[in-house]
Amino acid sequence: MSVVKRGAFIVFEGCDRSGKTTQSRLLAELLKSKGIATVSMNFPERSSSIGQVINSYLTNSKDLPDEVIHLMFSANRWEHMNQIKQQLLKGTTLIVDRYSYSGVAYSAAKGLDFDWCYAPEKGLLKPDAVFYLKTSVDSLTNRGQYGEERYEKVEFQSRVAQVFDRICYREASYWHQFDASQSAEDLHSRITSIAEDLLQKVEAQPLDTLS
Numbered sequence: 001m002s003v004v005k006r007g008a009f010i011v012f013e014g015c016d017r018s019g020k021t022t023q024s025r026l027l028a029e030l031l032k033s034k035g036i037a038t039v040s041m042n043f044p045e046r047s048s049s050i051g052q053v054i055n056s057y058l059t060n061s062k063d064l065p066d067e068v069i070h071l072m073f074s075a076n077r078w079e080h081m082n083q084i085k086q087q088l089l090k091g092t093t094l095i096v097d098r099y100s101y102s103g104v105a106y107s108a109a110k111g112l113d114f115d116w117c118y119a120p121e122k123g124l125l126k127p128d129a130v131f132y133l134k135t136s137v138d139s140l141t142n143r144g145q146y147g148e149e150r151y152e153k154v155e156f157q158s159r160v161a162q163v164f165d166r167i168c169y170r171e172a173s174y175w176h177q178f179d180a181s182q183s184a185e186d187l188h189s190r191i192t193s194i195a196e197d198l199l200q201k202v203e204a205q206p207l208d209t210l211s
C-alpha cells in the first residue's frame with residue numbers, strides 16, 4: 001500500500017514591498033513546472049466575509065480598535081485551517097504570502113503586547129519554513145505603489161521591522177533570513193535550493209502547531 005507523502009508548508013514574511021509576492025509566485029511557478037502539486041495562498045485572504053472587513057480596514061474605509069482587527073486577522077487564518085491541513089495531507093505544497101507573524105508584527109508595532117498578539121495564533125498549523133525577506137525600510141519605499149494602504153508609512157514600517165527581527169530570533173529553528181535588496185533572480189535561486197531540500201525532508205514528518 002502506498003503512503004501519501006504530505007506537502008510542505010512554506011511561508012514568506014517581511015515588511016511591505018520586500019518582495020514576498022514576487023518570490024511566492026516564482027517559487028510556486030518553479031515547483032509546478034517540476035510537476036509538484038502546489039497551491040498559493042495569501043493572508044489576509046480577502047474574499048471571505050471576515051476578509052472583506054479586513055480589506056475595508058486596510059483600504060481606510062473602515063476603522064476598528066487595534067485589538068478587534070488583530071483578532072479578525074487571526075480569525076481569517078483559523079477559518080482556512082481545515083482547508084490548509086487537507087491540502088498538505090493530500091500531498092500538496094502550500095506557498096503562503098504572510099501568516100501569523102505579520103499578525104504579531106503589525107499589531108505589536110502599534111503598541112499591543114507581544115505575547116497577547118501571539119496568543120490567538122497558538123494551535124494554528126506551524127509552517128515547515130518561513131522565508132524572511134529583510135532589508136532597510138528606506139530602500140523599500142522606492143518600490144512600486146508604496147504608501148497606498150494604511151500601514152505603508154516609513155516610521156511605522158521601521159517598528160514592524162523591529163518586531164519581525166524579534167520573531168525571527170524567537171522562531172530561529174525554521175526561519176531563513178534573506179537580504180531582500182538583492183535581485184529577484186538571485187533571491188529566487190537561493191530560496192529554491194532551500195525549498196527543494198525541505199520538500200523531501202518533511203514529506204514523512206507529522207504536521208506541527210504553533211505554540
Ligand code: Z5A
Pocket residue numbers: 014015016017018019020021022023042043044058073074097098099100102103104106107143144145149150151152180181182183184185187
Ligand atoms: N497584516 C496585518 O496587519 N496582520 C496580519 O495578520 C496580516 C497582514 C496577515 C496586507 O498587505 C497588510 O495587512 C499588510 C500587513 C497587514 N500591511 N500593509 N499595508 P498585503 O500582504 O496584501 O501586501 P502585499 O500585497 O503582499 O504587498 P506587499 O507586502 O506590500 O509587497 P510584497 O509582496 O512584499 O512585494 P512585491 O509585491 O513582490 O514587490 C513590491 C514591488 O517591488 C514590485 O514593484 C516588485 O516588482 C518590486 N520588487 C520585488 N522584488 C524586488 C527586488 N528583489 N528588487 C527590486 N524590486 C523588487
